[in-house]
Amino acid sequence: xxxxxxxxxxxxxxxxxxxxxxxxxxxxxxxxxxxxxxxxxxxxxxxxxxxxxxxxxxxxxxxxxxxxxxxxxxxxxxxxxxxxxxxxxxxxxxxxxxxxxxxxxxxxxxxxxxxxxxxxxxxxxxxxxxxxxxxxxxxxxxxxxxxxxxxxxxxxxxxxxxxxxxxxxxxxxxxxxxxxxxxxxxxxxxxxxxxxxxxxxxxxxxxxxxxxxxxxxxxxxxxxxxxxxxxxxxxxxxxxxxxxxxxxxxxxxxxxxxxxxxxxxxxxxxxxxxxxxxxxxxxxxxxxxxxxxxxxxxxxxxxxxxxxxxxxxxxxxxxxxxxxxxxxxxxxxxxxx
Numbered sequence: 001x002x003x004x005x006x007x008x009x010x011x012x013x014x015x016x017x018x019x020x021x022x023x024x025x026x027x028x029x030x031x032x033x034x035x036x037x038x039x040x041x042x043x044x045x046x047x048x049x050x051x052x053x054x055x056x057x058x059x060x061x062x063x064x065x066x067x068x069x070x071x072x073x074x075x076x077x078x079x080x081x082x083x084x085x086x087x088x089x090x091x092x093x094x095x096x097x098x099x100x101x102x103x104x105x106x107x108x109x110x111x112x113x114x115x116x117x118x119x120x121x122x123x124x125x126x127x128x129x130x131x132x133x134x135x136x137x138x139x140x141x142x143x144x145x146x147x148x149x150x151x152x153x154x155x156x157x158x159x160x161x162x163x164x165x166x167x168x169x170x171x172x173x174x175x176x177x178x179x180x181x182x183x184x185x186x187x188x189x190x191x192x193x194x195x196x197x198x199x200x201x202x203x204x205x206x207x208x209x210x211x212x213x214x215x216x217x218x219x220x221x222x223x224x225x226x227x228x229x230x231x232x233x234x235x236x237x238x239x240x241x242x243x244x245x246x247x248x249x250x251x252x253x254x255x256x257x258x259x260x261x262x263x264x265x266x267x268x269x270x271x272x273x274x275x276x277x278x279x280x281x282x283x284x285x286x287x288x289x290x291x292x293x294x295x296x297x298x299x300x301x302x303x304x305x306x307x308x309x310x311x312x313x314x315x316x317x318x319x320x321x322x323x324x325x326x327x328x329x330x331x332x333x334x335x336x337x
Contacts, residue, residue, distance in 0.1 A: 003046045012040055047092075063094040063304065064116045066131070068124035070100035073186035073220045075248045077276035078293060082122050082145075085297025089305065101131050108134045116140055118304045120297070121154075123147040124189045141307035143300045146293075147190045148317055155307060156317040157300050161191055161273075164289040164322030165198025165243075168271055171287075171324055172241045173206050176333030177269065181214035181239035183228045183249050189220075195245045195273060214239055218249045225249025229256035240269065240333060247272035247279045247288055254282070254329075265331040275325050284328035292320050 005023070009016040014037070022029045022037040065086050067074050087096055094117065101121075104110070108131065111119075118141040121128065125147075132152045135142045143155040172180050182199055185192030200210050216231050218224035225244055229252065232242065244250035250272035254264050264270050264284060272279060275290035299318065307313060 003041075003044045005046075008037065008041050008044060008046060011044070012037055060115055060117050061094050062097050062116050063090055063301075064111075064119040065096055065098045066119060066121045067098075067100050068122070068128055068189075069102045070098075071102065073124060073189060074100075075220055075246060075274075075276070077247065077274065077278070078220075080277070081293040082297045085294040086120055086301040089298050089301035101128055104131075111135065111138075111140075113138060113140055118142070118308045120145065120300050120304055122297075124186075124191065126150075126190065127188070141304060143304045143307065145296055145300045155303055155313045157296055157303065158317060158319060159291045159293075159296060159322050160319050161194040161291065161322065162198040162201070164273065164291065164324075165195040165245075166202045167198075167322070167324050168243055168273070168289050169199045169202035170206070171326070172243065172269070172271065172330065173202065173208065175241075175269070175330055176335075177241040178208055179211075179214070179237065179239040179241070180208075181211075181216070181232055181235070181242045183216055183218045183225055183232070183242060183244040183253060185245040185249075186219045187217060192220075192245055199243065218245065220246050220248060222248045222252040222255075225252030226256045227252070229253035233257070233260050238268065241330065242268060242270050244270065244272045247274045247276040247286060250286055250288070250329075251278075251282065265329050269330040271330055275323075279325075280327065282329070287327045287330045288325050290323040290325050292322075296320055 005016045005019045009019045012019065018029060019037055022034045023041060025034065065083065083098065090096060119135055121132065121142065121144045123144050123146050129152050132142065132144060132154055136154055143157065145157050148158055149156050169180065182196065184196060203210050213235055216228040218228040225248060232239065233256065242253055244253050250270050253270055257264055257268050262268055272286050272288040273291065275288045279286040279288050
């Protein structure tokens with residue numbers, strides 16, 4: 001049988017009202033009593049009944065974690081790191097409800113202040129702006145991750161993806177590559193456009209042209225990376241390096257290259273973006289850009305808790321740095337090759 005507030009009250013020789021107030025940090029209870037009751041609750045393996053608490057305190061004890069979509073363009077690694085980051089902060093204080101905005105095709109009336117105490121949005125597209133306006137309009141605390149907001153106002157945390165792509169492209173150039181191809185991400189996703197802009201910036205800064213035939217659209221999946229690389233392998237001349245806009249596509253690209261009878265990195269170098277869990281264990285291990293999704297998600301969850309505690313929203317976006325991770329999938333081209 002699960003332990004109840006009345007069980008704790010009996011053991012502590014206080015009323016169940018005192019226990020309830022102590023566990024909810026009521027200012028009516030002194031700190032010594034709070035500490036004693038909380039320690040006793042932990043010893044007795046007490047688990048809060050969120051439904052009962054929500055009725056008493058008029059709160060849902062739900063935190064929503066929304067993605068633009070859970071169907072296409074959200075890789076398993078990206079999803080895993082986001083959920084793990086958020087969950088590591090909210091722990092057992094709230095129920096974590098994970099949804100896709102596209103689950104609400106008929107509109108958002110089911111999203112209310114009674115259904116969510118706060119929402120974190122891992123935003124991948126400007127199409128999410130209608131959702132952002134709705135949530136902020138009904139007064140639910142909101143933190144938007146992954147995409148810099150333009151024309152809508154909410155707490156905002158993201159990585160500097162343009163700089164990350166710029167850094168990777170400059171690295172490929174420094175390794176002697178001038179025929180650099182890209183496998184783009186999902187069309188309409190801001191991350192794909194920002195990474196493409198970073199590539200173009202680096203090429204221009206180094207006096208190299210952007211070659212449209214060396215750019216093929218993918219969809220952030222292994223399959224799309226495989227199919228896009230198959231198209232790219234028809235190019236004449238072949239690129240010496242391929243920058244895939246996420247690590248999942250890089251896996252598909254490596255498979256296509258090897259099926260074509262070529263080797264990575266001897267014949268074609270491959271790099272990625274994200275630094276997923278598996279990237280260091282591929283053969284060859286993948287050179288990539290580390291995007292701190294788990295750290296961004298942790299910071300987003302911490303910021304949401306502060307907003308829910310009535311702290312003010314920061315005025316400016318918070319940028320977190322990307323990092324180049326050099327491994328084995330890119331080789332140096334020597335002069336004359």
